[in-house]
Amino acid sequence: xxxxxxxxxxxxxxxxxxxxxxxxxxxxxxxxxxxxxxxxxxxxxxxxxxxxxxxxxxxxxxxxxxxxxxxxxxxxxxxxxxxxxxxxxxxxxxxxxxxxxxxxxxxxxxxxxxxxxxxxxxxxxxxxxxxxxxxxxxxxxxxxxxxxxxxxxxxxxxxxxxxxxxxxxxxxxxxxxxxxxxxxxxxxxxx
Amino acid sequence: xxxxxxxxxxxxxxxxxxxxxxxxxxxxxxxxxxxxxxxxxxxxxxxxxxxxxxxxxxxxxxxxxxxxxxxxxxxxxxxxxxxxxxxxxxxxxxxxxxxxxxxxxxxxxxxxxxxxxxxxxxxxxxxxxxxxxxxxxxxxxxxxxxxxxxxxxxxxxxxxxxxxxxxxxxxxxxxxxxxxxxxxxxxxxxxxxxxxxxxxxxxxx
Numbered sequence: 001x002x003x004x005x006x007x008x009x010x011x012x013x014x015x016x017x018x019x020x021x022x023x024x025x026x027x028x029x030x031x032x033x034x035x036x037x038x039x040x041x042x043x044x045x046x047x048x049x050x051x052x053x054x055x056x057x058x059x060x061x062x063x064x065x066x067x068x069x070x071x072x073x074x075x076x077x078x079x080x081x082x083x084x085x086x087x088x089x090x091x092x093x094x095x096x097x098x099x100x101x102x103x104x105x106x107x108x109x110x111x112x113x114x115x116x117x118x119x120x121x122x123x124x125x126x127x128x129x130x131x132x133x134x135x136x137x138x139x140x141x142x143x144x145x146x147x148x149x150x151x152x153x154x155x156x157x158x159x160x161x162x163x164x165x166x167x168x169x170x171x172x173x174x175x176x177x178x179x180x181x182x183x184x185x186x187x188x189x190x191x
Numbered sequence: 192x193x194x195x196x197x198x199x200x201x202x203x204x205x206x207x208x209x210x211x212x213x214x215x216x217x218x219x220x221x222x223x224x225x226x227x228x229x230x231x232x233x234x235x236x237x238x239x240x241x242x243x244x245x246x247x248x249x250x251x252x253x254x255x256x257x258x259x260x261x262x263x264x265x266x267x268x269x270x271x272x273x274x275x276x277x278x279x280x281x282x283x284x285x286x287x288x289x290x291x292x293x294x295x296x297x298x299x300x301x302x303x304x305x306x307x308x309x310x311x312x313x314x315x316x317x318x319x320x321x322x323x324x325x326x327x328x329x330x331x332x333x334x335x336x337x338x339x340x341x342x343x344x345x346x347x348x349x350x351x352x353x354x355x356x357x358x359x360x361x362x363x364x365x366x367x368x369x370x371x372x373x374x375x376x377x378x379x380x381x382x383x384x385x386x387x388x389x390x391x392x393x394x395x396x
Contacts, residue, residue, distance in 0.1 A: 034363070034381040119354065123199030123377060148370050151201040 002131065002140040005172040007149065011142055013132065014096060015167045021097045022135035025108055026088030027158065029128040040120060041113035044090040045181065046074055047188045049105040049160075054189030056102065061190055062092070063181075073098040074106065093135055094161065096168050105162040107173075107188070111181040115154040122150035122176055130158040132170060144172040154180040193337065193346035196378040202348055204338070205302065206373045212303040213341035217294030218250045218316055218364065220334040246330050247287050247319040250296040251388045252280055253395055255311040261395040262308055268298070269388050279304035280312070299341065300367065302374050311368040313379075315391055317361040322386050329357030336364035338376060348376055356382040361391055 003011060014020050031040040045063035048070050050056050062069035064079040075093045094106065108130060112120050122128075128150075131143040144159055153176030160171050177183055185191070196202065205211050222245070251269035256262050268275055270285040283297040300312065314336060318326050328334075334352040339345065352364055359382025366377045385391045 032379070032381065034383050119198055121199040123201050148201075148375070152197055152199055 002142045005144040007174040010171045013168045024133045024135040025092045026131045028089045032124045038118040045109050047107040048103045051104045105160050107160040111155040121152045150176045155184050193348045196350040198380040201377045204374045213301045215339040216298045217337045219295045220331045223332050244324045251315045253313040254309045257310045267392050277306045313366050321360040328359045350378040352380050361385040
C-alpha cells in the first residue's frame with residue numbers, strides 16, 4: 001500500500017524510489033447505477049505540457065484516439081466503456097526516463113463522454129482515484145482518492161507528474177471543470 | 192428562494208451554517224392534467240390516464256449506514272412507520288392525491304439528532320399500487336424536492352426533477368449525506384423500475 005495523498009499534496013516519486021523508471025498510472029471510478037439510466041462512459045486522457053503549462057501540438061494530447069505520445073514514453077492502454085469491475089478502469093504507462101526534456105508536466109484527467117446529452121456530471125460519479133505503481137514490480141507507490149468534492153463538473157484534472165530538480169514528483173490536483181474534454185483541450189492550448 | 196439545483200449537483204448544507212439543525216424536506220408532484228376532450232377513443236380507452244385511477248405517490252426515506260446499507264428494516268421511514276427510532280426523522284403523513292400547490296408530503300429531519308450509525312438518507316417517491324393500477328411517472332409532472340431550515344423558515348435548496356420519468360415507477364429525488372462532520376445534499380433525480388418501497392429497500396440490504 002502506497003502513500004495516500006490528500007488534495008493539493010505534492011510528493012517525491014523518483015527521489016524516494018531510486019531507480020524508478022516505468023510507472024503505471026491507474027485511474028478508477030464508480031458511477032451511480034439505476035434501472036434504465038443512461039450508461040456512463042468515462043475517459044481518461046493525458047496532456048503533455050511544456051514549461052508554459054500548454055501542449056505544444058496535438059501529439060501531446062494522449063487519449064483513446066491517440067494512445068501514444070512523448071516519443072513513445074507515454075502509452076494509454078485504451079478505453080474502458082463501462083467502468084465496471086473493481087480496480088483500475090483505465091491505465092497509462094509512462095517511462096519517466098524517456099519523456100522528452102521539453103515536457104515539464106504530465107497531467108492526468110477524467111472526463112465524461114457525451115455528458116451534456118446524457119445529463120451526466122461528476123456528482124453522479126463516486127470513488128474516483130488515481131494511483132501510481134512501479135510498473136516493473138506492480139508495487140503501489142502513491143494513491144489519491146478524490147473523495148466528495150465534485151458536483152456538476154464534467155471534467156476533472158486528477159493530478160500531474162512534474163519535473164523538479166531532475167526528479168519527478170506528483171501533485172494531487174483534484175480540480176473539477178465544466179465543459180468536458182473540450183474545455184480541457186482548449187485550456188491546455190489546443191483547439 | 193433557495194438555490195436551484197440541477198441533476199447531479201451536490202451542495203453543503205451545514206458547512207458555514209452551523210445554526211442549521213432541523214430541516215423540512217418537502218416533496219411535491221402534480222398529476223399530468225387529463226385531457227378533458229379525449230374523444231370517443233379516449234373515453235373508451237380510459238383517457239390514457241392509467242385506467243383513470245388517481246395516482247397516489249408516497250414519499251419515504253431509507254436510512255443507510257456508512258457502507259450504504261440499510262441500518263435495519265426499522266430504518267425505512269414511510270407512511271406505515273413514520274418516526275425513526277432515534278426520533279430524528281419524522282414523516283408527516285400520506286397525501287393521497289398530489290393535488291394542490293406546494294409540498295405534497297413533508298419529512299422533518301433533525302440533523303443534529305441523527306444516530307451516528309446513519310450516514311445517508313435516501314429520499315424515495317413511489318407510486319402506490321403502480322402495478323395494479325398500471326401507472327408510472329409518465330402520469331406525474333412538476334416533481335420537486337426542497338429543503339427548508341425549520342429554524343428560519345428559509346428555503347435552502349430546491350430541485351425540480353425536469354426529466355421525463357415515463358415508464359419509471361419509483362423516483363429517487365435526492366439524498367442527504369454526511370461529509371465528515373457536515374451534511375450535504377445531492378440532487379440525484381433518478382427513476383427506477385421498483386414497484387414499491389420494499390423492493391427499493393431490498394437493494395440496500
